[in-house]
Amino acid sequence: MTYSVEPAQGGVTAPDGFRSASLHSGIKAKAGALDLAVLAADTVGTAAGLFTTNLAKAAPVLVSQRHLAQSGGRARAVVVNSGCANACTGDDGMANALRMATETAQSLGCAPEEVLVASTGVIGVGLKMDRVVPGIRGAAAALARDKGAEMARAIMTTDPFPKDHAVVVRTPRGDFRVGGTAKGSGMIEPNMATMLGFLTTDAAVPTALLQRALQESARRTFNAITVDGECSTNDCVFALASGANGMSVDEELYPALQAAFYEVSKALAIGIVRGGEGATKLITISVQHARTHADAMQVAKTIANSPLVKTAVHGADPNWGRIVAAAGRSGVNFDVDHATVHVGGVLLFEHGLPHDHAAPDAATHLKGTEVCIDVDLGAGEEMATVWTCDLSAEYVRINGEYRT
Amino acid sequence: MTYSVEPAQGGVTAPDGFRSASLHSGIKAKAGALDLAVLAADTVGTAAGLFTTNLAKAAPVLVSQRHLAQSGGRARAVVVNSGCANACTGDDGMANALRMATETAQSLGCAPEEVLVASTGVIGVGLKMDRVVPGIRGAAAALARDKGAEMARAIMTTDPFPKDHAVVVRTPRGDFRVGGTAKGSGMIEPNMATMLGFLTTDAAVPTALLQRALQESARRTFNAITVDGECSTNDCVFALASGANGMSVDEELYPALQAAFYEVSKALAIGIVRGGEGATKLITISVQHARTHADAMQVAKTIANSPLVKTAVHGADPNWGRIVAAAGRSGVNFDVDHATVHVGGVLLFEHGLPHDHAAPDAATHLKGTEVCIDVDLGAGEEMATVWTCDLSAEYVRINGEYRT
Numbered sequence: 092m093t094y095s096v097e098p099a100q101g102g103v104t105a106p107d108g109f110r111s112a113s114l115h116s117g118i119k120a121k122a123g124a125l126d127l128a129v130l131a132a133d134t135v136g137t138a139a140g141l142f143t144t145n146l147a148k149a150a151p152v153l154v155s156q157r158h159l160a161q162s163g164g165r166a167r168a169v170v171v172n173s174g175c176a177n178a179c180t181g182d183d184g185m186a187n188a189l190r191m192a193t194e195t196a197q198s199l200g201c202a203p204e205e206v207l208v209a210s211t212g213v214i215g216v217g218l219k220m221d222r223v224v225p226g227i228r229g230a231a232a233a234l235a236r237d238k239g240a241e242m243a244r245a246i247m248t249t250d251p252f253p254k255d256h257a258v259v260v261r262t263p264r265g266d267f268r269v270g271g272t273a274k275g276s277g278m279i280e281p282n283m284a285t286m287l288g289f290l291t292t293d294a295a296v297p298t299a300l301l302q303r304a305l306q307e308s309a310r311r312t313f314n315a316i317t318v319d320g321e322c323s324t325n326d327c328v329f330a331l332a333s334g335a336n337g338m339s340v341d342e343e344l345y346p347a348l349q350a351a352f353y354e355v356s357k358a359l360a361i362g363i364v365r366g367g368e369g370a371t372k373l374i375t376i377s378v379q380h381a382r383t384h385a386d387a388m389q390v391a392k393t394i395a396n397s398p399l400v401k402t403a404v405h406g407a408d409p410n411w412g413r414i415v416a417a418a419g420r421s422g423v424n425f426d427v428d429h430a431t432v433h434v435g436g437v438l439l440f441e442h443g444l445p446h447d448h449a450a451p452d453a454a455t456h457l458k459g460t461e462v463c464i465d466v467d468l469g470a471g472e473e474m475a476t477v478w479t480c481d482l483s484a485e486y487v488r489i490n491g492e493y494r495t
Numbered sequence: 496m497t498y499s500v501e502p503a504q505g506g507v508t509a510p511d512g513f514r515s516a517s518l519h520s521g522i523k524a525k526a527g528a529l530d531l532a533v534l535a536a537d538t539v540g541t542a543a544g545l546f547t548t549n550l551a552k553a554a555p556v557l558v559s560q561r562h563l564a565q566s567g568g569r570a571r572a573v574v575v576n577s578g579c580a581n582a583c584t585g586d587d588g589m590a591n592a593l594r595m596a597t598e599t600a601q602s603l604g605c606a607p608e609e610v611l612v613a614s615t616g617v618i619g620v621g622l623k624m625d626r627v628v629p630g631i632r633g634a635a636a637a638l639a640r641d642k643g644a645e646m647a648r649a650i651m652t653t654d655p656f657p658k659d660h661a662v663v664v665r666t667p668r669g670d671f672r673v674g675g676t677a678k679g680s681g682m683i684e685p686n687m688a689t690m691l692g693f694l695t696t697d698a699a700v701p702t703a704l705l706q707r708a709l710q711e712s713a714r715r716t717f718n719a720i721t722v723d724g725e726c727s728t729n730d731c732v733f734a735l736a737s738g739a740n741g742m743s744v745d746e747e748l749y750p751a752l753q754a755a756f757y758e759v760s761k762a763l764a765i766g767i768v769r770g771g772e773g774a775t776k777l778i779t780i781s782v783q784h785a786r787t788h789a790d791a792m793q794v795a796k797t798i799a800n801s802p803l804v805k806t807a808v809h810g811a812d813p814n815w816g817r818i819v820a821a822a823g824r825s826g827v828n829f830d831v832d833h834a835t836v837h838v839g840g841v842l843l844f845e846h847g848l849p850h851d852h853a854a855p856d857a858a859t860h861l862k863g864t865e866v867c868i869d870v871d872l873g874a875g876e877e878m879a880t881v882w883t884c885d886l887s888a889e890y891v892r893i894n895g896e897y898r899t
Contacts, residue, residue, distance in 0.1 A: 147823035147831045179816060179831075181848045214816030215849035324820055398802070398886075399894055406895025412583060412618030416728055419551035427551045427583075444585045445619035482802075484888035490803055491810025 094262040094347040096354050102255025104239035105270035106293035108133045108335025112233035113245035116226025118212070118219060119174035125245035127223065129195060129230040130289060131168035132333040135205050137295075138166030139302035141309055143326035149178030150188035151208040152327055158192065161204040164298030169289060169329055170195040170227060171209040173246050173274070178214045178324040187218045194224050198231030207329050209287050211248055211274060214324060239270065246274040246287055249489060254362035260351045267294040267338045269351040273313075273328075275363025285323035288313060288359060290352060294344075295334030304349045305330045312356035315388070316364050316478045317395045328356075364478045369485030374404055374462045375478055382471035386423045390466065391477035393421035401482035404462055409453035411439035418466055429469030436463065498666040498751040500758050506659025508643035509674035510697035512537045512739025516637035517649035520630025522616070522623060523578035529649035531627065533599060533634040534693060535572035536737040539609055541699075542570030543706035545713055547730035553582030554592035555612040556731055562596065565608040568702030573693060573733055574599040574631060575613040577650050577678070582618045582728040591622045598628050602635030611733050613691050615652055615678060618728060643674065650678040650691055653893060658766035664755045671698040671742045673755040677717075677732075679767025689727035692717060692763060694756060698748075699738030708753045709734045716760035719792070720768050720882045721799045768882045773889030776864050778808055783871045783878045790827045791879035794870065797825035798881075805886035808866055813857035815843035822870055833873030840867065 104111050113128040140159050142152050159166070170191050177184050192206040199206075210218070243253035257270035273288040290305065305328065313328055330352070332340075340348045365373050376395050381387035394400055397417040403410040411432045419427060432440035435456025437449045456462065462481075508515050517532040544563050546556050563570070574595050581588050596610040603610075614622075647657035661674035677692040694709065709732065717732055734756070736744075744752045769777050780799050785791035798804055801821040807814040815836045823831060836844035839860025841853045860866065866885075 145820060145823040146829065147819050179819060179844070179847060179849060181846070214820070215844075215851065324816075324823065398890070402891050402894035405891065408895065412728075415551050415583060416549060416618070419549040419728065425550065440583070440619075442585070443583060445583060447619065482891055484891045486802070487806050487809065487886055487888045487891060490806035491812065 092262060092343055094260060096258050096260050096351050099257040099259040099268060101257045101270060102239040102243055103130060103270045103272040103289050103291050104236050105257035106268040106291045106333060108293050108333030109291050110234035110236050111238045111242045112230040112235060113238060113241040114226060114230055117222035118172055125241060126174045127172045127226040127230060128242040128245040129168060129170050129227065129234065130242060131199055131234055132331055133335060135165055135167045135201060136334050137164055137298045137301050137332045138207065139164060139298060139305045139330045140207065141305060141328045143323060145324050147179065147324045149176055149210060149325040150180060150184035151177055151210045152325060153185065154188040154192060155207040155209065155327060158204040158207060164302070165205060166207055166331055167201040167205040168195055168199055169207045169209065169331070171246055171287065172223065173248055174212040175210060175216055175218050176212045176214045176325050177210040177218050180215065180217050183217055187220055190220060191223060191227065194227040195231060198228055209327055211246065211285065211287055211325055239272065243272040246272065248274065249368060250274050251366045254359050254366070256355045256358035258351050258354050260347050262344060262347050264344065265338050267292060267336050269355050271355040271359055273359035273363060275366060286313060286326050286363060288328035290330040290355060292332050292348070293336040294332060294338040294340045294348065296332040296340040296348065300340055300345055300348070301330050301332055304345070304352045307349055308352035308356045312353065312360040315476060316360045317392060361478055364480050367480035368489045369483040370480030371483055372404060372460050372462050372481045373478065374464060374480060375476060376464045377474065377476045379465065379467045379474045380471055381468045381473045384473045384475055387473050387475035388477070390418050390421045390423050390468065391475050393417050394464065394466065395477045395479035398482055401479070404457060405481035405483050407454055407457040409434050409439060409450045409457060411445060414464060414466065415440055425468040425470045431467045433465040496666060496747055498664060500662050500664050500755050503661040503663040503672060505661045505674060506643040506647055507534060507674045507676040507693055507695050508640055509661035510672040510695045510737060512697050512737030513695050514638035514640050515642050515646045516634040516639060517642060517645040518630060518634055521626035522576055529645060530578045531576045531630040531634060532646040532649040533572060533574050533631065533638065534646060535603055535638055536735055537739060539569055539571045539605060540738050541568055541702045541705050541736045542611065543568060543702060543709045543734045544611065545709060545732045547727060549728050551583065551728045553580055553614060553729040554584055554588035555581055555614045556729060557589065558592040558596060559611040559613065559731060562608040562611060568706065569609060570611055570735055571605040571609040572599055572603055573611045573613065573735070575650055575691065576627065577652055578616040579614060579620055579622050580616045580618045580729050581614040581622050584619065584621050587621055591624055594624060595627060595631065598631040599635060602632055613731055615650065615689065615691055615729055643676065647676040650676065652678065653772060654678050655770045658763050658770070660759045660762035662755050662758050664751050666748060666751050668748065669742050671696060671740050673759050675759040675763055677763035677767060679770060690717060690730050690767060692732035694732070694734040694759060696736045696752070697740040698736060698742045698744045698752065700736040700744040700752065704744055704749055704752070705734050705736055708749070708756045711753055712756035712760045716757065716764040719880060720764045721796060765882055768884050771884040772893045773887040774884030775887055776808060776866050776885045778866045778868060778883045778885065780868045780881045780883065781878065783869065784875055785872045785877045786875035788877045788879055791877050792881070794822050794825045794827050794872065795879050795881035797821050798868065798870065799883035802886055805883070808861060809885035809887050811858055811861040813838050813843060813854045813861060815849060818868060818870065819844055829872040829874045835871045837869040
């Protein structure tokens with residue numbers, strides 16, 4: 092089947108059948124700062140989730156995993172707060188995360204296990220439930236279709252700008268929409284470190300297909316970005332399908348759904364990298380001709396997480412040596428003499444030797460805000476792309492002063 | 496056998512039977528900057544080496560590996576230059592590294608395979624052999640016992656201070672000495688990234704025991720430090736035994752030799768971390784009660800390489816949450832509820848919950864220049880210690896401007 096995926100207006104509430112509301116409940120100290128959001132489908136639909144692989148999982152992660160299992164992959168709503176991660180908070184933290192779901196469910200008239208919970212912010216501090224509970228009730232009473240952009244702001248912590256995106260999928264069987272919002276900053280790495288993401292679609296999607304589309308798109312987007320190699324206690328990405336527009340996604344329509352999930356997830360993921368703490372440049376690292384996709388990903392991630400590569404890019408230094416050294420220590424086996432390195436399309440390394448005469452051209456490219464590093468391993472047929480940002484003195488300042 | 500290991504005067508030429516000379520050959524642009532050194536035993540002795548695991552091995556690494564194999568673990572001298580890594584230099588680079596050995600051998604009257612070669616500095620640039628060759632001849636003609644401290648300076652690149660150390664080992668069978676020097680900075684990580692180390696002893700040591708002592712001590716010293724997780728093209732550590740004092744190390748004396756290698760290597764390794772690029776604090780990370788030593792090392796290294804932990808320490812923020820999150824994503828399995836975190840001996844995390852009332856005491860500790868982080872996994876009987884430094888804005892400045 093032929094289909095097209097086109098940008099659309101709006102974000103997480105662009106698909107039919109979704110409303111949201113965001114407000115300042117008082118979790119964040121700053122007056123008026125949005126810190127709580129409810130995203131709700133008009134009726135219960137299907138849901139899927141991906142969760143942090145960190146052993147220290149926050150209470151909302153544990154509650155949401157349990158709810159998805161109990162409901163059999165169905166959900167009505169997501170409740171999310173910023174300013175407090177509700178992580179390392181023990182039994183009280185579990186009770187509070189559960190209470191967030193229960194209060195949301197009561198306000199909406201659904202079962203508690205049909206509510207997913209997410210939190211982001213400082214670790215080890217308890218939620219102020221005397222603020223959160225009235226906040227949830229207020230948000231549930233104020234749900235509206237046109238408040239998607241507010242939710243993108245309500246989930247921010249140190250993010251410099253909100254991130255949302257939506258697309259319309261056109262198929263011979265009809266159109267449907269996919270929307271989403273995400274928050275990131277710092278600690279972004281394998282398996283969605285300190286990242287929250289929320290995808291929505293107005294198609295009806297069986298839970299298994301929804302989970303598959305989420306996993307497949309996340310693998311090449313949310314899990315292919317890194318700011319500093321960290322991975323947090325609270326990461327999760329949820330997908331909700333409202334079925335409000337009447338289209339049903341089956342195996343025939345699945346590729347179109349996955350393409351749309353990929354487009355939205357990629358836009359959100361790149362937004363997270365652009366908003367990485369102290370970031371001044373978006374770096375796209377493509378590794379070609381690896382023996383396996385995992386090899387390509389490992390080399391790309393090692394380069395992306397190399398402080399020496401990140402500082403060189405920050406300083407616009409076409410330092411191919413650091414790129415070769417990072418690839419060489421990645422644990423992936425390849426022949427350095429068969430590898431090439433391009434920066435901004437300029438060949439800098441080939442046959443084990445530099446092309447330093449080309450360095451000024453590469454330096455000019457590096458002075459821009461969009462940097463491309465291409466490494467060809469000359470070892471196979473697989474490839475991977477990873478997005479990261481440069482490492483600046485500002486990153487050190489932000490993270491040295493976060494709590495103090 | 497009882498023995499003692501006591502600090503001694505001097506460095507790499509403290510043991511009998513070693514001389515060195517260092518000079519400015521012209522590899523470094525700065526007038527008078529030492530950039531070439533020869534370290535020679537009075538006669539051919541035994542030798543051992545450890546080399547970078549990076550796939551992109553520099554020419555001097557390949558030549559030294561070959562020479563150790565060809566000589567059967569015997570060597571007369573080491574020739575080393577700073578300012579140029581002779582890495583990614585192709586066939587010319589191999590010829591130049593070999594020529595360094597050949598010239599040294601001719602000057603000293605030994606076989607070329609009895610000379611080991613090391614280089615450190617910028618990657619991808621050829622050695623100026625019209626400067627190096629006269630430099631080698633000049634150094635070989637100026638060898639002296641009292642020039643060990645100069646060699647410690649001649650091998651420096653961005654190191655802020657020279658590093659050398661020596662000990663005397665007292666045993667019922669007599670005394671012997673172990674000395675050494677090393678260079679580090681930036682890119683220090685697993686398996687000796689961008690690190691050169693040279694150990695000497697005046698005992699006679701069979702090659703197999705010398706290699707074993709070098710490996711065992713490096714595992715807990717040079718391979719237990721990290722500045723930024725990088726691993727270079729040029730790392731190597733050599734050990735040379737002159738046998739000049741008449742003592743022969745056998746299995747009975749081996750523990751004393753290894754203890755001495757450990758003391759010297761530890762002093763040099765900690766010196767490398769203290770001199771890490773932009774470092775303002777030495778961080779000692781001990782992981783206790785892991786199931787295996789490898790588990791303990793992996794958790795300790797993950798914490799040590801976490802940019803969020805390193806920036807928090809830099810800002811004197813007792814952020815136990817980042818330490819727990821790093822341990823939790825390390826890939827090692829343990830129960831977070833059984834783990835504890837101490838900073839400066841102050842308990843900050845236990846039973847899955849913070850002890851935030853103790854945070855001010857930990858913050859006071861973190862304001863010093865020696866920081867201790869202790870993580871107990873509560874999972875077994877093994878432990879490991881790793882040394883690292885904080886991450887400062889100065890690190891970014893140094894590495895963003897290195898070549899430009």
